[in-house]
Amino acid sequence: MRGPNRTAAVCILTLWFGCLHVIALKSKLFTRHGGLPSSTEPPISYETFYFDQKIDHFGFLEDGTFKQRYLVASKLWQQPGGPILFYTGNEGDITWFCNNTGFMWEVAGELGAMLVFAEHRYYGESLPFGQDSYSDSKHLNFLTSEQALADFAVLIQYLKKTLSGAQHSPVIAVGGSYGGMLSAWFRMKYPNVVVGALAASAPIWQFPGMVPCGDFYKIVTQDFAKSGPNCDSNIRESWRAIGNVSSTASGLQWLSEEFSLCAPLKNKNDVFSFKAWLQETWVNLAMVDYPYEANFLQPLPRWPIQVVCKHLAFDSAVSDHQLLQGLSQAAKVYYNFTGSSACLNISQTATSSLGELGWFYQACTEMVMPMCTDGVQDMFEPEDWNFQAFSDECNAMFGVRPRADWAGIVYGGKDIASHSNIIFSNGGLDPWSAGGVTHNITDSLVSIMIPDGAHHLDLRYSNDFDPPSVRQARELEVKYFREWIRQAKRKPHPRL
Ligand SMILES: *[C@@H]1O[C@H](CO)[C@@H](O)[C@H](O)[C@H]1NC(C)=O
Ligand SMILES: *[C@@H]1O[C@H](CO)[C@@H](O)[C@H](O)[C@H]1NC(C)=O
Ligand SMILES: *[C@@H]1O[C@H](CO)[C@@H](O)[C@H](O)[C@H]1NC(C)=O
Ligand SMILES: *[C@@H]1O[C@H](CO)[C@@H](O)[C@H](O)[C@H]1NC(C)=O
Numbered sequence: 001m002r003g004p005n006r007t008a009a010v011c012i013l014t015l016w017f018g019c020l021h022v023i024a025l026k027s028k029l030f031t032r033h034g035g036l037p038s039s040t041e042p043p044i045s046y047e048t049f050y051f052d053q054k055i056d057h058f059g060f061l062e063d064g065t066f067k068q069r070y071l072v073a074s075k076l077w078q079q080p081g082g083p084i085l086f087y088t089g090n091e092g093d094i095t096w097f098c099n100n101t102g103f104m105w106e107v108a109g110e111l112g113a114m115l116v117f118a119e120h121r122y123y124g125e126s127l128p129f130g131q132d133s134y135s136d137s138k139h140l141n142f143l144t145s146e147q148a149l150a151d152f153a154v155l156i157q158y159l160k161k162t163l164s165g166a167q168h169s170p171v172i173a174v175g176g177s178y179g180g181m182l183s184a185w186f187r188m189k190y191p192n193v194v195v196g197a198l199a200a201s202a203p204i205w206q207f208p209g210m211v212p213c214g215d216f217y218k219i220v221t222q223d224f225a226k227s228g229p230n231c232d233s234n235i236r237e238s239w240r241a242i243g244n245v246s247s248t249a250s251g252l253q254w255l256s257e258e259f260s261l262c263a264p265l266k267n268k269n270d271v272f273s274f275k276a277w278l279q280e281t282w283v284n285l286a287m288v289d290y291p292y293e294a295n296f297l298q299p300l301p302r303w304p305i306q307v308v309c310k311h312l313a314f315d316s317a318v319s320d321h322q323l324l325q326g327l328s329q330a331a332k333v334y335y336n337f338t339g340s341s342a343c344l345n346i347s348q349t350a351t352s353s354l355g356e357l358g359w360f361y362q363a364c365t366e367m368v369m370p371m372c373t374d375g376v377q378d379m380f381e382p383e384d385w386n387f388q389a390f391s392d393e394c395n396a397m398f399g400v401r402p403r404a405d406w407a408g409i410v411y412g413g414k415d416i417a418s419h420s421n422i423i424f425s426n427g428g429l430d431p432w433s434a435g436g437v438t439h440n441i442t443d444s445l446v447s448i449m450i451p452d453g454a455h456h457l458d459l460r461y462s463n464d465f466d467p468p469s470v471r472q473a474r475e476l477e478v479k480y481f482r483e484w485i486r487q488a489k490r491k492p493h494p495r496l
């Protein structure tokens with residue numbers, strides 16, 4: 001097992017983000033790419049606006065503003081007073097989340113709702129210091145979830161004041177993944193602004209001391225275990241096989257050729273990166289194990305893990321070379337489904353369109369999400385959670401150190417029963433459900449489980465291949481939306 005310092009060193013030296021501590025959260029909480037469009041999907045059409053937002057909501061010295069981008073779709077809105085579904089933007093370009101949250105577009109008509117998609121500061125076009133936003137840690141200082149929530153609250157107050165017919169519109173927050181964490185926290189912190197929230201695949205408990213650090217990778221492993229015979233055990237065995245085969249120069253060359261790598265593996269550091277890249281590949285597959293063909297940067301077949309596992313079904317008597325041949329076929333399901341990739345690039349991450357650097361900064365400050373593996377209950381090489389190594393890595397990268405306890409203090413951790421009107425939906429296949437709310441806390445803090453669902457399947461467009469569990473989840477979600485809207489209409493109107 002490699003020591004933490006070595007891990008950190010490799011991470012810093014290469015700035016290669018497959019580093020274990022960061023891998024999971026970096027594991028792109030984000031990704032919701034479109035399915036293959038079908039003619040029944042409602043068209044996406046919105047107007048783009050920019051709002052002058054304070055750079056710092058919580059102090060009074062920095063008085064500058066920046067342009068926060070937001071998108072509005074109001075064709076189906078029943079005014080006056082029709083509801084507003086407000087997407088609390090994640091770590092990425094908001095048009096991307098907008099285009100890929102088919103659920104909101106599908107329910108806008110039946111609810112007579114206006115859709116608003118608000119970009120998260122420091123991502124997409126919403127850069128407080130323009131192109132310099134990432135140039136030093138002084139500029140990054142205002143990249144926090146608290147500032148982002150305040151942006152959303154101020155924006156909604158402005159919309160209600162200025163849009164004719166919106167003054168008494170109940171607002172419901174919607175988000176997936178980190179955006180789902182934000183939607184839940186938004187309802188907790190600003191119950192005066194939103195009447196309820198849908199937090200899809202939102203790991204609000206993936207913080208220190210709240211859930212076991214190994215659960216995330218356990219779920220990844222279960223997905224492979226149930227998708228084909230010997231699938232998880234052969235992957236568990238593959239790390240040793242890689243170690244064995246790569247111990248000679250000819251073995252390194254064979255491995256590089258077998259995997260059609262763009263750049264051949266040359267040394268132990270390369271093998272380390274190669275393993276981390278494979279690990280990330282299996283994690284990504286678990287997140288996007290959707291029941292139909294979908295495009296997660298790489299296009300994938302329906303139930304992609306079952307397809308991957310077809311290449312890993314042999315029993316344990318095979319040689320290391322045979323095992324690794326199967327493994328390369330399995331990896332190519334992810335990287336070469338369309339047959340158009342010339343070689344596999346282990347320094348390419350699947351989420352280049354996302355704000356990776358921004359997310360790393362957030363992971364290095366407030367969003368500390370412990371992950372670990374033991375090689376027994378999961379199919380990965382054992383790796384402890386090492387906060388100190390993680391902190392050192394953050395310090396080297398950004399000159400800041402994470403505050404492990406802050407998320408728990410500011411957002412309540414497990415002690416959230418005094419809040420109300422939040423739906424936490426989770427996919428049983430999604431490793432992020434490990435840090436999600438998977439039981440009902442009160443009558444109005446409810447958890448909806450989607451056993452056959454991967455990462456926020458419920459927020460995607462409906463599809464003929466959708467399992468019944470996700471159809472029921474969406475129906476229940478809309479039922480709660482209607483109930484919250486009814487509650488809001490019964491209350492006397494708040495004065496603005
Ligand atoms: C989202 O859709 C709009 C309109 O179809 C398009 O202009 C925009 O480029 C899309 N954004 C992304 C990131 O795909
Ligand atoms: C390790 O690799 C060598 C050659 O690369 C091979 O001969 C040997 O069988 C491998 N060990 C196992 C346990 O498969
Ligand atoms: C991808 O698939 C195509 C078609 O099967 C094949 O010609 C090509 O060699 C594959 N690329 C890699 C990197 O394996
Ligand atoms: C591999 O990906 C990296 C990072 O995106 C890129 O800089 C490099 O050019 C790529 N190599 C090849 C051979 O495509």
Ligand SMILES: *[C@@H]1O[C@H](CO)[C@@H](O)[C@H](O)[C@H]1NC(C)=O
Pocket residue numbers: 438439440446447448449476
């Ligand atoms: C929570 O309660 C709702 C409503 O009764 C129910 O549909 C749902 O299945 C419950 N969730 C869990 C995880 O038991």
